[in-house]
Amino acid sequence: MKPTDAELEILQVLWSKGPSTVRQVHDELTKTRDVGYTTTLKLMQIMQEKSILGRTEEARSHVYHVLIGEEETQKSLLDRFVETAFRGSATKLVIQALGQHKASREELDEIRALLNEQLNQNSPD
Structure with missing residues (x-):
């Protein structure tokens, strides 16, 4: 799995906070940079389509959760980085x-x- 930088930011929020709504993820992201709510929503919908995130409905809200492991993702990203930047x-x-x-x-x-x-x-x- 090779998430984009923006997807990785969302994953980091969900790994640290656990299952969350788009609003909760968006609020965390805006602590470090300016990002629109609809951008966060669209990214999370795309991540669900790519089977990176799962979604359940709770009290009329969609709650997203991660479907891929943090350690597995870090390993994949590190392997790619070492291969491309340091020739393995x-x-x-x-x-x-x-x-x-x-x-x-x-x-x-x-x-x-x-x-x-x-x-x-x-x-x-």
Whole structure:
């Protein structure tokens, strides 16, 4: 699944808030940028047609919910990004990311643990 940037914004709202009406999603989106209500409505209708969102009717309101997983979507987007921007090299991605953004001690510990896990999986027994 390869959602557009606008679709991804809607997905992020629904992943964090859970099932929501168009009004609720729109109110969240307008906290960070100017977007029309009808634009949000149309996007969510298109996302339903694409089986990205599901819709139920509750008390005369349409409530939308996500049909695709957040982690699965992130993996798909990351795979595409690594392939196109870094020619498939995870190493280049990590070097670029760490070179451009300062990681906290906790983040570095998490990265170190992941690297150790990878090394242990790849070492001969």
